[in-house]
Amino acid sequence: MTHFCQTAIIGAGPYGLSLAAHLGAVGADFRIFGKAMTSWRENMPGGMMLKSDGFASNLSSPDPASTLKVWCADRGVEYHDQLIPVPLSVFVEYSCWFQKRYVPRLEEQQVVSLAKSPRGFILTLDNGEQLEAANVVLAVGINWFQNLPPSLRGLSRQLLSHSFGHRELSRFSGKRVLILGAGASAVNAAVMAQEDNVDVALVARANLVQFHTAPDPDAVSWLKAITHPSSGIGPGWRSFLCSNAPRLFRRMPDAFRLRAIKRHLGPESGWFMQDKLKAHQYLGHVIEGARAEGDRVTLITRQDGKWHEIVADHIIAATGFRPDLRRLPFMDEALRGQITHLEHTPRLSDQFETSVPGLYAMGILAANTFGPLMRFMVGAEYAAPRVAARLMKMESKIRNVA
Ligand SMILES: Cc1cc2nc3c(=O)[nH]c(=O)nc-3n(C[C@H](O)[C@H](O)[C@H](O)COP(=O)(O)OP(=O)(O)OC[C@H]3O[C@@H](n4cnc5c(N)ncnc54)[C@H](O)[C@@H]3O)c2cc1C
Numbered sequence: 507m508t509h510f511c512q513t514a515i516i517g518a519g520p521y522g523l524s525l526a527a528h529l530g531a532v533g534a535d536f537r538i539f540g541k542a543m544t545s546w547r548e549n550m551p552g553g554m555m556l557k558s559d560g561f562a563s564n565l566s567s568p569d570p571a572s573t574l575k576v577w578c579a580d581r582g583v584e585y586h587d588q589l590i591p592v593p594l595s596v597f598v599e600y601s602c603w604f605q606k607r608y609v610p611r612l613e614e615q616q617v618v619s620l621a622k623s624p625r626g627f628i629l630t631l632d633n634g635e636q637l638e639a640a641n642v643v644l645a646v647g648i649n650w651f652q653n654l655p656p657s658l659r660g661l662s663r664q665l666l667s668h669s670f671g672h673r674e675l676s677r678f679s680g681k682r683v684l685i686l687g688a689g690a691s692a693v694n695a696a697v698m699a700q701e702d703n704v705d706v707a708l709v710a711r712a713n714l715v716q717f718h719t720a721p722d723p724d725a726v727s728w729l730k731a732i733t734h735p736s737s738g739i740g741p742g743w744r745s746f747l748c749s750n751a752p753r754l755f756r757r758m759p760d761a762f763r764l765r766a767i768k769r770h771l772g773p774e775s776g777w778f779m780q781d782k783l784k785a786h787q788y789l790g791h792v793i794e795g796a797r798a799e800g801d802r803v804t805l806i807t808r809q810d811g812k813w814h815e816i817v818a819d820h821i822i823a824a825t826g827f828r829p830d831l832r833r834l835p836f837m838d839e840a841l842r843g844q845i846t847h848l849e850h851t852p853r854l855s856d857q858f859e860t861s862v863p864g865l866y867a868m869g870i871l872a873a874n875t876f877g878p879l880m881r882f883m884v885g886a887e888y889a890a891p892r893v894a895a896r897l898m899k900m901e902s903k904i905r906n907v908a
Pocket residue numbers: 516517518519520521522539540541542543544545546550551555556557558562615616617618645646647648649670690691694836868869870881882883884
């Protein structure tokens with residue numbers, strides 16, 4: 507028998523759990539699928555500190571007591587909105603508590619197929635169950651969208667991997683590893699490699715590894731607040747606008763939005779990583795290719811017109827994530843074909859609805875519409891209540907008709 511529910515949420519990361527908490531609070535008819543917080547629990551460097559400040563590291567719910575700040579205070583865990591970086595272990599513990607407290611009915615199954623049906627959508631789970639839902643929310647996060655440099659895609663997995671998925675790097679202890687990139691993931695991976703006694707070097711096209719400015723508790727706060735306002739995605743006016751005006755961002759022309767997404771907020775590292783990074787750095791190097799030589803790999807780069815060859819045992823591409831609907835393996839081709847898109851990410855309404863009625867997308871899939879805010883969990887504070895309100899409105903309409 508196929509069960510029917512009003513809303514199915516796919517994914518139980520910060521976005522999916524936040525939406526579920528808002529829907530749960532108003533008694534909505536929904537189901538949510540996926541293991542809780544797997545990107546964070548299983549795929550990020552174990553000893554990592556969050557890049558986002560404490561005040562921007564919450565999952566969203568209507569309950570004011572659901573914040574990381576309150577959770578830390580109740581347990582005597584050291585916390586400050588901005589001055590103390592949040593350890594990954596603390597964030598994971600907090601978010602698992604959040605799930606149990608606000609989303610107790612999470613179902614751990616994976617969604618293995620999603621297609622249109624007469625009443626909305628039909629979903630198949632990895633335990634074989636099928637269900638129908640009037641609305642589906644894609645809160646599928648980042649793991650489908652790992653980006654590898656095209657010139658390296660021919661290398662075997664033994665020689666090349668993505669930074670996502672490396673909890674620790676001890677298996678490379680004593681070996682030579684090149685980490686590609688100059689962003690937060692690259693710096694995190696390099697520092698983790700140093701700690702695991704890996705002979706590590708960073709290779710990046712950028713000429714500089716950039717870090718957030720450290721917060722200064724002694725700075726004159728009103729002056730700083732005007733010249734360099736703080737926001738959930740980092741300090742500065744541009745970040746402030748992106749954080750506080752996602753709806754305005756959505757109304758900007760496509761070309762502006764795409765440019766802003768690409769240029770603003772390169773993935774700078776947290777200020778607290780600057781002193782820790784000791785790895786040798788090949789900066790200003792453009793990656794031209796690589797060749798496998800036995801069980802080693804030679805990376806070929808160009809810097810100021812000169813060619814370089816750098817030999818290593820393994821390359822880790824810390825080259826980010828590129829959202830693309832074509833990479834969601836569970837989505838039916840015919841459904842995907844009906845979604846109006848911009849660079850293969852869905853165009854979304856003000857309420858995060860795609861051009862297919864009843865199909866919504868949040869998180870990184872929404873970044874080309876709502877801006878860089880959607881690349882951070884703090885974006886769930888904007889997205890989750892809006893999507894929940896829209897879904898509840900639709901549900902009430904149906905109840906009134908019935
Ligand atoms: C190293 C690193 C550090 C970062 N640090 C920060 C930071 O400090 N602050 C910050 O705000 N952001 C940070 N980010 C970005 C962060 O990943 C996002 O902000 C956040 O995870 C977005 O939440 P999400 O729910 O969209 O995605 P995710 O956390 O990726 O959650 C999506 C979930 O959906 C699940 N899923 C996918 N497909 C299915 C399916 N078919 N069925 C069931 N479940 C499915 C996934 O397994 C996953 O558990 C960092 C990213 C990386 C890689």
